[in-house]
Structure formats: structure tokens, C-alpha cells
Amino acid sequence: MAEQLLEQVRDLAEGQIDFEGQKLAETIANVALSLVGAIAFIVGYILQDIKLALLITLGGTALTFVVVIPPWPFYNRNPVKWLPVGGGAAAAIPQNIVINEKSLG
């Protein structure tokens, strides 16, 4: 029981996401931060207010952190499909193994 709980806490802290999710997270982080920087500069220049520019940058960055860092469910929509444990059923192994575009089937 305690071990299971510990396992859950560890998973939550590590926050693993799948491959598609990793790609998505990186795109979101780059696009969001670039946008935040551009908006902060433009708004600050138009309103001639450097404090506002700083606040927009820091606030937008905090928001990006919240979106990107935790393992949100939408980062885990394409889980890796592993082969069954033990490999007892030979039929489960794909017949055509492709390596370097050559079929080894």
C-alpha cells in the first residue's frame, strides 16, 4: 500500500509524457514565449511603460510554465504500445521487421 502510494508520488513528480506530447510541449513553449516577448515589447513601447513590459514578460512566462511543465493529460494521448510481457504469444511479434528500409521478414 505504502509502496504503491510512493510509486504514484514518484510518477507525478517525474511527470513523464509520451513522444507526441514531448513534441507538442516543445512547440507550445517556444511559440508561447516568443509571443509573450513580442507582445511585451509592442505594448510597452506603445504605452511607453517599461514596468508593464516586464510584468507581461514575467506573467506570460509563468503561464507558459504552468501549461508546459506538469504532465497534463493531453500530453499523454499517444501512449507507446509495448509488446506483451514474456513474449509467449509469438503471433504478437510483427512478421515484418523493417530496419533501414529493408524488410527482415
Added chain:
Amino acid sequence: MYSSLVRLQNTFGFFTTVIFVVAALIASTDFITPRAPVVSTLKTNSVQVVRGRPHYYSSKKEEYAVIKFSLEADLSSLFTWNTKQVFVYVTAEWPHTPSAIAAGNVTENQAVIWDQIITAPSSDHLANLGPAAMKKLRKSAAGKSIDPSRGKLIIKNQKPKYQITHPSSKIAETDNVVLKLHYNVQPWVGLLTWNQETDFFKWKKLKNGLSKKFALPAIKTKKTEGQKGSSK
């Protein structure tokens, strides 16, 4: 981007790049903002030379000059969104060697007689003021992100903050002294800039920043309103 820690590191790493680029852009807006500082009045009101101890720590008596002056200047164009504070100071300058006098090189001797820090509203909290004066300063620009009117200086018959001396201990009866206004713009990000001697793209040089030439009088003769207040 597999675990939370890696995502934190990557996102923070890109954040530092973004903030550097934004800072560089902010600094570059200084160059497209015109500057045209103008001095309308810079004159001496009274000039006095005294022999004594100019500072409490002076070990010997020496001659020192007390120059009262009036200054009216419009430095409001120096206040932009990137201005943190403007440091304004007035120097007395005079040539010493005959060749410098002939060449009109006044900067051979330079001594600050007065200075002032003008904070922009974005840096009012940094001003070295008591609570009452701080409240007044903040109130003067309430709701404003920049306040160019702070660049309009009107100072009449100002006592000098610093009496000036010379390493030779002799300063009386010096000719060809001028007062000069200097400024130093301190930005939040970007280049520290001083008053220029020439125009630089959109930045005009300080107009009319020199007073008329005057002479320091002999010791203890006091002349008021004397532009040419020589004792001779």
C-alpha cells in the same frame, strides 16, 4: 521534454533568450527617440572667493570659490520609457596654461559645483528621500509611466553644493571661467550616455550649455550680478 524537470530547464532556457532579445529591442528604441536638450539660462548670480578651510577635513587653509548660479533648462526629451534617471551637473571650467587659453580650451580645469538626480516615475522608489518628500514625488507623477515635465529645470540663485578649490590652493583672480551644464542619461537597459559635443543621428547636442565667461574675484570681495565680476 520527457520529464517535468527537463521541461522546466528547456522552458527556462528559452525564456532567458527571449528576455535578452526583448532587452536588446528596448535598448535600441533609444536610438529612434529624438533628444533635443536646451538650456535657456545659465548664469552666475554671485561669485566669491574665500580663504579658509573648504571642508571640515581640510588640513590647511586654501582659497575656495563659492559660485551662486541660475539655471533654466529643458531636458524633457531625455525622459523616455527606458529612462531610469537623469543625472544633471554643473561644472565650472577654465583654462590654465597660456596655450590652452589661446586655443580656448576651457576643459583644462573642471570642477563640479552642483548636481542633481532626476528620477523617472519608474524609479521613484530608488530616490534617496525621506518619507514625506517621497510621497510628494510619487504623487507628482501618479498614474504616469513617464513624466517629461521633470526635465524642465528652473533654478534661481542656487547656492553651490560644492565649493571649488585648486590643487595649487590658489583660485582667486582666475579669468575665463565658464559654467557648463552636463547630463548623464541612465537607462533601464542599454547604453549609459552623456551630453554630446556633436549631433548623433536623432540625438542633438546640448544647446546653449555654456555660460558667459566670468572671472573669479580677489579674496573676500563680493560682487553680485557681475558677469565680469573682476576685482581689477
